[in-house]
Amino acid sequence: MLTDTIHIAIVEDDNEIRQTLQLILDGSAGFACKFAFADAESAIASIPDLPVDVVLMDIDLPGKSGIEATRELRKRIGEIDFIMLTVQSDDDSIFESLCAGASGYLLKDTNPADLLVHIKEVHEGGSPMSSQIARRIINSFRIIDNPLSDRETEVLKLLSQGLNYKDVAETMFLSPHTVKTHIKNIYSKLHVNNRAEAIYKAIKQKLI
Amino acid sequence: MLTDTIHIAIVEDDNEIRQTLQLILDGSAGFACKFAFADAESAIASIPDLPVDVVLMDIDLPGKSGIEATRELRKRIGEIDFIMLTVQSDDDSIFESLCAGASGYLLKDTNPADLLVHIKEVHEGGSPMSSQIARRIINSFRIIDNPLSDRETEVLKLLSQGLNYKDVAETMFLSPHTVKTHIKNIYSKLHVNNRAEAIYKAIKQKLI
DNA sequence: AAATCAATCGCTCTTATGGGGTATTTTCAG
DNA sequence: CTGAAAATACCCCATAAGAGCGATTGATTT
Structure with missing residues (x-):
């Protein structure tokens, strides 16, 4: 004005x-x-x-x-x-x-x-x-409860940045196999069976 | 107390x-x-x-x-x-x-x-x-701006629910090819190159 | 001491995904 | 009325992803 x-x-x-x-x-x-x-x-x-x-x-x-x-x-x-x-x-x-x-x-x-x-x-x-x-x-910002372990959360965060198995493995200095295992455990804990849904749920629950 | x-x-x-x-x-x-x-x-x-x-x-x-x-x-x-x-x-x-x-x-x-x-x-x-x-x-509650079209948003929402190409196509009564095209356009508009990052960005920008 | 869980590493196999194209029709704003 | 954007559909191909297996080590808890 x-x-x-x-x-x-x-x-x-x-x-x-x-x-x-x-x-x-x-x-x-x-x-x-x-x-x-x-x-x-x-x-x-x-x-x-x-x-x-x-x-x-x-x-x-x-x-x-x-x-x-x-x-x-x-x-x-x-x-x-x-x-x-x-x-x-x-x-x-x-x-x-x-x-x-x-x-x-x-x-x-x-x-x-x-x-x-x-x-x-x-x-x-x-x-x-x-x-x-x-x-x-x-x-509304509060986290309800986090079933994921620290490593799993780390992995999921990197996945949400668009990294793939190999890249996550390199970033975290891990074997790609380990990363894969973490991802599988993440899916199991979040009751999803793919990356997209995992990230969606994780964000909604403020896990990442 | x-x-x-x-x-x-x-x-x-x-x-x-x-x-x-x-x-x-x-x-x-x-x-x-x-x-x-x-x-x-x-x-x-x-x-x-x-x-x-x-x-x-x-x-x-x-x-x-x-x-x-x-x-x-x-x-x-x-x-x-x-x-x-x-x-x-x-x-x-x-x-x-x-x-x-x-x-x-x-x-x-x-x-x-x-x-x-x-x-x-x-x-x-x-x-x-x-x-x-x-x-x-x-x-932080504000929507910045939505580059996605209605159909693209619909597709992305379904992807975030864990659906794959085929399922999205069936749900939306589309050819899987079309869904693929939408997804490619979504990636291009959001400047990402995979599903995980697309969903992450979309949620952060309150597009879905 | 036993049990649980997290974290790590490994294999095989099928399928989904993403990148590269091209092309038609519909819709909507200028 | 015209041109741009959106929505629709299709092809090929290399690779990533997910499912289903097993396994060891080290904490933590009980």
């Missing part, structure tokens, strides 16, 4: 919340909130042509969801930041929102003062979210 | 930081910090037997890293929360830390008052992290 003012748009179906929010935001120094939409469709149609820095997006909208709207708007305009607002945070909508391109994820009961801080954070390249929501995201 | 007091341990090699931190934490109401270690090895040896709720773990330790220490301690004790402390945040150490089981990730310049708040948050099931760090994590 041209000025220091952060230009905000709101997408929220509840009239009272939307109007109140708009009043508060537009009345705060350094912030402008001239645009507010009650549904995803009108937001998708208008926002691409508006001078907006940050969009506050309600997730539970009638018709198309806020996540859908974020996804579609993101495709067309990369420079806008989206902060999802929701009453309750379930894992699925958190991850869907993030994949759709949301930069922040806040609960609706966030008080206006904090909201302003968070909007500023987003605009400065941060990703505000409550500590609880962060934990859920972090938990 | 038995009481309302949150019991903290520090792992930090810088003597001054460690001692200062311990003094501040142990002197704060509701917090106790009776244990501090200067290296990963002694922390790993002692912490499993100590009554500790939250560990503040420096990442850059001499010898074994704080990430390693977290990983090993996590394996043995599930109930302790780890907050990583670091001077600078590079993407790799953030993700490694999360995978190792860290619950929070803070910069060392966090002021003591905030640190206490964050320790409390972790202990209550949250995951405190700066807005900037959160953004990096969130960005």
Whole structure:
């Protein structure tokens, strides 16, 4: 944007919340909130042509969801930041929102003062979210349990880099036969019978 | 823990930081910090037997890293929360830390008052992290761009399930030749030359 | 002391894979 | 309407991969 003012748009179906929010935001120094939409469709149609820095997006909208709207708007305009607002945070909508391109994820009961801080954070390249929501995201990084031995994991990592038996053997200073044995054991432990599926499963289970 | 007091341990090699931190934490109401270690090895040896709720773990330790220490301690004790402390945040150490089981990730310049708040948050099931760090994590959910066509993506998904040429062809009602052509195009687009690497790259780029 | 598991090395055989081509039809955007 | 991209189909050939066998050594655990 041209000025220091952060230009905000709101997408929220509840009239009272939307109007109140708009009043508060537009009345705060350094912030402008001239645009507010009650549904995803009108937001998708208008926002691409508006001078907006940050969009506050309600997730539970009638018709198309806020996540859908974020996804579609993101495709067309990369420079806008989206902060999802929701009453309750379930894992699925958190991850869907993030994949759709949301930069922040806040609960609706966030008080206006904090909201302003968070909007500023987003605009400065941060990703505000409550500590609880962060934990859920972090938990998605956790490793469930690793049936593979250290050597097997090493082998699998090299395989995922595209190396073949011989190359893995050379890299690990092993006989190709040993590598083959490791691979067979990997397949057996992961209950797969080829490389492709082994790597897929291993990544999904965060083994490599 | 038995009481309302949150019991903290520090792992930090810088003597001054460690001692200062311990003094501040142990002197704060509701917090106790009776244990501090200067290296990963002694922390790993002692912490499993100590009554500790939250560990503040420096990442850059001499010898074994704080990430390693977290990983090993996590394996043995599930109930302790780890907050990583670091001077600078590079993407790799953030993700490694999360995978190792860290619950929070803070910069060392966090002021003591905030640190206490964050320790409390972790202990209550949250995951405190700066807005900037959160953004990096969130960005890891983004899809960069998908060079693959729909059919190619379909083929790759089936390959990742362990299907071979023939099976993919049957599943998609195609000639095996066509499947082969798709696979060759996939390899070319992803700049790989075998299935393993293709699947690895595709998953890392969230194409499948 | 026994048992288990990881890590190492070896063999044979069939089949799948990947690289090198070529070519037609359909679809979609400019 | 036209041209590019996608989707479809086919050939040959050398090699890698996977299945099915067996075997020794050294830790760790019980």
